[in-house]
Amino acid sequence: MEKLYTIMEIRLTGTEEEIKRSITKIKTCFELVEVSNFYPNHSTTDQGRVYIKVKNVVEK
Numbered sequence: 600m601e602k603l604y605t606i607m608e609i610r611l612t613g614t615e616e617e618i619k620r621s622i623t624k625i626k627t628c629f630e631l632v633e634v635s636n637f638y639p640n641h642s643t644t645d646q647g648r649v650y651i652k653v654k655n656v657v658e659k
Contacts, residue, residue, distance in 0.1 A: 604654040606632060612648045629653035
């Protein structure tokens with residue numbers, strides 16, 4: 600069976616540590632293609648966001 604994939608873009612928000620833990624969990628299900636730097640939110644001091652791209656395997 601041929602495996603195809605799409606690229607999913609995901610935005611994670613939280614503290615830098617929460618986002619790091621979440622990325623570790625996501626890596627158990629998806630292949631990471633790209634991970635951005637941590638961008639602090641303007642309204643809060645400890646919260647921010649990271650953008651990731653993952654391969655989403657679809658069996659055909």
